[in-house]
Amino acid sequence: MIKKVGILFGMEDTYPWAFIDKVNELGKGEVIAEAVQIDKVQQGIDYGYSVIFDRISQEVPFYRAYLKNASLMGTAVINNPFWWSADEKFFNNCLSMEMGIPVPKTVLLPSNTRPDNTSETSFRNLKGPLDWEYMFDYIGFPAYMKPHDGGGWKSVYRVENSEQLFEAHKETEQLVMMLQEEIVFDDYFRVYCLGQKYVHIMPYDPRKPFHERYVSNIKATGESRKKLLKTVHDYTLKLNQALGYDFNTVEFAVRDGVPYAIDFCNPAPDADIHSVGQENFDWIVEHSAKYAIEKAKAHKPGQNNTSWGGFLRNSIASTTRKVGKVNLKTAAQAKKTAVKSPINKKKVAKAATVKKAPAKTKAATKSKK
Ligand SMILES: Nc1ncnc2c1ncn2[C@@H]1O[C@H](COP(=O)(O)OP(=O)(O)O)[C@@H](O)[C@H]1O
Numbered sequence: 001m002i003k004k005v006g007i008l009f010g011m012e013d014t015y016p017w018a019f020i021d022k023v024n025e026l027g028k029g030e031v032i033a034e035a036v037q038i039d040k041v042q043q044g045i046d047y048g049y050s051v052i053f054d055r056i057s058q059e060v061p062f063y064r065a066y067l068k069n070a071s072l073m074g075t076a077v078i079n080n081p082f083w084w085s086a087d088e089k090f091f092n093n094c095l096s097m098e099m100g101i102p103v104p105k106t107v108l109l110p111s112n113t114r115p116d117n118t119s120e121t122s123f124r125n126l127k128g129p130l131d132w133e134y135m136f137d138y139i140g141f142p143a144y145m146k147p148h149d150g151g152g153w154k155s156v157y158r159v160e161n162s163e164q165l166f167e168a169h170k171e172t173e174q175l176v177m178m179l180q181e182e183i184v185f186d187d188y189f190r191v192y193c194l195g196q197k198y199v200h201i202m203p204y205d206p207r208k209p210f211h212e213r214y215v216s217n218i219k220a221t222g223e224s225r226k227k228l229l230k231t232v233h234d235y236t237l238k239l240n241q242a243l244g245y246d247f248n249t250v251e252f253a254v255r256d257g258v259p260y261a262i263d264f265c266n267p268a269p270d271a272d273i274h275s276v277g278q279e280n281f282d283w284i285v286e287h288s289a290k291y292a293i294e295k296a297k298a299h300k301p302g303q304n305n306t307s308w309g310g311f312l313r314n315s316i317a318s319t320t321r322k323v324g325k326v327n328l329k330t331a332a333q334a335k336k337t338a339v340k341s342p343i344n345k346k347k348v349a350k351a352a353t354v355k356k357a358p359a360k361t362k363a364a365t366k367s368k369k
């Protein structure tokens with residue numbers, strides 16, 4: 001059976017098309033790729049993709065909901081839409097510490113402005129003023145302040161003292177922020193990681209103009225460079241295996257030979273040829289296509305084929321889900337069995353008793369556990 005790979009994307013215009021072409025080339029007719037096509041989203045319907053690469057659901061909540069259903073139907077969604085919804089940077093840092101991967105000293109700050117529909121009394125658990133003195137002493141200045149759930153360099157501030165911090169904090173309104181120690185770095189890397197196994201380390205200089213950032217040299221030399229690259233490689237794998245991301249970039253700032261993980265929650269990472277450059281673009285196109293084909297071939301219908309990170313897997317008891325026995329359908333089956341004239345109540349009632357309502361099915365499956 002031919003397996004279908006889909007890609008869901010937004011404004012980006014180089015990577016998705018190259019990805020589709022590469023999967024079609026390497027898939028040899030057994031695995032084919034296309035831009036995901038959606039003209040309706042009905043609950044409990046399998047729209048037939050073995051694999052979907054998601055590049056945009058962070059900006060389109062409708063897609064995120066579509067993908068959660070697709071994942072339940074057995075599509076291997078890259079990246080896991082459930083985990084992506086749950087994840088944020090502050091938690092990433094905490095998990096990182098637990099795994100022994102260095103991160104800058106960081107504290108969480110409540111939003112400067114109250115969230116909509118809250119009042120003074122919604123914050124009775126927050127002490128005022130906060131223990132700023134402790135926090136400033138712990139983090140030091142200059143420091144970085146950035147959203148605990150951000151991306152794309154939005155609302156990232158470098159502040160030199162408490163006055164600047166409070167000024168900047170006001171601008172961030174309802175965003176929950178993190179205050180973070182500045183890592184003054186010798187080297188900086190952005191690292192692609194695919195399928196929690198393919199790693200590509202890119203020297204990157206965030207201080208350079210946009211189009212030159214990926215054309216930097218590594219400062220470390222000889223043995224220390226070798227050791228550094230091995231550590232960066234290993235940390236990248238460890239982080240992605242724990243978080244369960246199949247397509248991610250991790251950023252490291254290197255100070256005194258120690259790589260600190262700065263930003264490792266980029267589940268739709270930049271892959272545009274105009275920013276990452278030809279060589280990095282070729283690597284990501286080639287490897288993501290290869291990985292998509294592996295996932296498509298390994299795809300088992302009716303099972304959950306989406307990756308779950310070690311953190312989650314180790315946190316929950318193993319349970320076996322009874323999948324799709326009764327009422328989960330493919331789009332083609334749904335079309336065939338669709339009730340054509342809802343006005344005919346007899347027919348509707350019959351269809352309902354024979355086929356059973358999805359809600360009932362789910363409840364029945366659950367109660368068997
Ligand atoms: N703790 C830090 N020390 C030094 N530079 C930092 C630090 N945090 C962020 N930066 C700089 O700010 C940039 C954006 O921050 P980042 O955490 O990557 O946010 P985003 O998710 O928006 O990309 C980084 O690429 C880096 O250049």
Ligand SMILES: [Mg+2]
Pocket residue numbers: 152153251263
């Ligand atoms: Mg970043």
